[in-house]
Amino acid sequence: MASIGLDNIVKAYGSLEVIHGVSVDIEDGDFVVLVGPSGCGKSTLLRMIAGLEDITAGTLSIGGTIVNNLPPKKRNIAMVFQNYALYPHMTVGQNMGFSLKLGGVPKAEIGRKVQAAAEVLGLSALLDRFPGQLSGGQRQRVAMGRAIVRDPQVFLFDEPLSNLDAKLRVVMRAEIKSLQASLGTTTVYVTHDQVEAMTMADKIVVMNEGRVEQIGSPLKLFNTPDNVFVASFIGSPVMNFIPGIVTTAGTGPTFLSGDLRLPLPHLPHGVPKETDVILGIRPQYWRRDPTGFEAQAEVIEPTGSETQLELSMQGHRLTVVLHEQLEVRRGDKVPLLPDFDKMLFFDAASHRRIA
Numbered sequence: 247m248a249s250i251g252l253d254n255i256v257k258a259y260g261s262l263e264v265i266h267g268v269s270v271d272i273e274d275g276d277f278v279v280l281v282g283p284s285g286c287g288k289s290t291l292l293r294m295i296a297g298l299e300d301i302t303a304g305t306l307s308i309g310g311t312i313v314n315n316l317p318p319k320k321r322n323i324a325m326v327f328q329n330y331a332l333y334p335h336m337t338v339g340q341n342m343g344f345s346l347k348l349g350g351v352p353k354a355e356i357g358r359k360v361q362a363a364a365e366v367l368g369l370s371a372l373l374d375r376f377p378g379q380l381s382g383g384q385r386q387r388v389a390m391g392r393a394i395v396r397d398p399q400v401f402l403f404d405e406p407l408s409n410l411d412a413k414l415r416v417v418m419r420a421e422i423k424s425l426q427a428s429l430g431t432t433t434v435y436v437t438h439d440q441v442e443a444m445t446m447a448d449k450i451v452v453m454n455e456g457r458v459e460q461i462g463s464p465l466k467l468f469n470t471p472d473n474v475f476v477a478s479f480i481g482s483p484v485m486n487f488i489p490g491i492v493t494t495a496g497t498g499p500t501f502l503s504g505d506l507r508l509p510l511p512h513l514p515h516g517v518p519k520e521t522d523v524i525l526g527i528r529p530q531y532w533r534r535d536p537t538g539f540e541a542q543a544e545v546i547e548p549t550g551s552e553t554q555l556e557l558s559m560q561g562h563r564l565t566v567v568l569h570e571q572l573e574v575r576r577g578d579k580v581p582l583l584p585d586f587d588k589m590l591f592f593d594a595a596s597h598r599r600i601a
């Protein structure tokens with residue numbers, strides 16, 4: 247087990263720079279998730295930690311030692327890929343023990359380690375099967391077993407669940423999380439799925455175009471995103487963003503956007519008056535209230551316990567999730583009140599959060 251330090255890491259392919267100075271401190275035993283849109287550099291960063299890509303500039307340390315020039319084999323890292331990369335002609339047991347065999351570990355010890363890992367992963371009965379005789383989830387477990395037997399100081403995962411169906415993903419997500427917690431092995435996990443990031447991570451690193459947008463716990467990123475990018479990336483459905491201004495001209499503190507007037511209980515601290523801002527409010531932070539603002543339902547999506555609505559409110563498109571079953575039809579008027587304490591304000595020019 248070990249800490250990992252990324253200090254101002256840069257990656258260029260020829261003249262094309264794709265990682266522009268990324269710094270992240272990962273503590274021993276942490277479960278860190280790198281999340282961001284396709285092409286933002288997640289896999290590249292992970293491959294640099296594994297030693298599969300050169301580091302153009304900056305320093306990478308593992309366990310306090312700089313490893314920029316250490317070959318992958320010497321880093322004591324195990325990586326699990328999206329496609330599992332199992333050997334089809336080897337049994338489950340042989341697949342799991344293969345790296346140990348290559349490393350010259352005695353046969354009896356390989357057997358013991360494979361048995362132990364198989365037990366943890368619920369694969370004991372499947373050791374003599376071939377990968378082609380396994381379900382997707384079982385294959386995923388074998389790929390993890392192969393990583394576990396090596397008893398590495400770091401686990402790296404690159405989208406390990408993306409080939410599984412939605413239900414199995416949820417199961418495996420919990421399995422990986424609890425396995426990591428019991429082994430206590432420092433883990434870096436890459437995904438573009440923010441739900442996976444939220445549910446699995448101790449700490450999330452949100453990346454965008456080769457840069458880090460924000461690092462923090464799942465709830466920190468959800469409650470206090472640094473900017474519009476993080477606010478829109480974390481949370482589902484996506485946060486509502488309404489450009490406008492805050493003014494006290496007239497009756498009292500009010501958010502104005504075209505025909506939409508939202509009276510505010512007080513002037514939000516840190517928000518300059520009469521200046522272009524973006525109001526952000528999550529779909530979950532609205533409720534039905536007879537004194538609310540009228541919105542017209544456009545799309546109604548009941549999920550059983552909740553109702554998700556797309557509405558138009560004074561010319562603005564709004565997504566709302568109500569924690570109730572609702573008999574609403576397209577075109578119906580729904581009076582809605584936002585939770586003022588949950589409103590976020592961003593500077594319209596820089597997109598940084600100001601309140």
Ligand SMILES: Nc1ncnc2c1ncn2[C@@H]1O[C@H](COP(=O)(O)OP(=O)(O)OP(=O)(O)O)[C@@H](O)[C@H]1O
Pocket residue numbers: 259262264282283284285286287288289290291438
């Ligand atoms: N060998 C390469 N040569 C040139 N450019 C590359 C190479 N590998 C990756 N890139 C570029 O680097 C950027 C980051 O790629 P990377 O694979 O790290 O993205 P990612 O965040 O893992 O995306 P995804 O979610 O699609 O897997 C992309 O713009 C990609 O085109």
Ligand SMILES: [Mg+2]
Pocket residue numbers: 288289290
């Ligand atoms: Mg990738």
